[in-house]
Amino acid sequence: MRTPLLTVDVIIRLSENTLVLVRRGKPPYEGSWAIPGGFVEYGETVEEAARREALEETGLEVELEGLLGVYSDPSRDPRGHTVSICFTAVASGRPVGGSDAAEARVFHIEDIPYDNLAFDHSRILDDFIKSIRNQNGVN
Template sequence: MKTPMLTVDVIIRLSGDRIILIRRGRSPYRGSWAIPGGFVEYGETVEDAARREALEETGLDVEIKDLLGVYSDPRRDPRGHTVSVCFTARVVSGEPEAGSDAADIGIFHIEDIDDLELAFDHRKILEDFRSRYRE
């Protein structure tokens, strides 16, 4: 039986309605902006995976705050069916620095992302984030 791959995404919130995105250094979507995240390793909780991926890709130690949602469209990743658990987080320590498969790192005001080329279904995820935190 074939099953979906499990991933996490973590929206790292900064003061002033700013977030951190990474520019992907690898395919798929090489050169596009993305929410930090990646695959959950065997034996790892999704929360631990989100913290690990945030640290690997941004150099930031984060505290998970909220579950934003679960994104499971079978077409969301061209590599195959993935299900992503998306969290919001705040920075505990560290300085933003691109790492792992990130070619660059950027800090964006959440209202200024409309013109960015975004990977996967990250536009939908960020629209959900904006809607939730505007309320």
């Protein structure tokens, strides 16, 4: 029996309107921007995986705030069926690309490079921005 692989994504906020994206250094989507994240290792909780991946890819220690959503479209990753649990988190400091991230950069939510995002991250970031606007009472 084949089952999907489990991944995590972490939307890291440095301020109310800024977040961290990483430029992928490896295929798939090499050179594209992505939400920090990766595969959950055996014996690891999804929360532990989220904190580990954030640290490995951005150099930032994060405080998880909550769960944004679960993303399970079988075609979301060209390598095969993955299910991603996406967390929101806060951090401070300056991000530095590491692990398989060629670069880590802070973006204002109005300047997210939607034309060059990996996987289904445009959908995830749209959901995140909608959640922020709902919290702030903005439509």
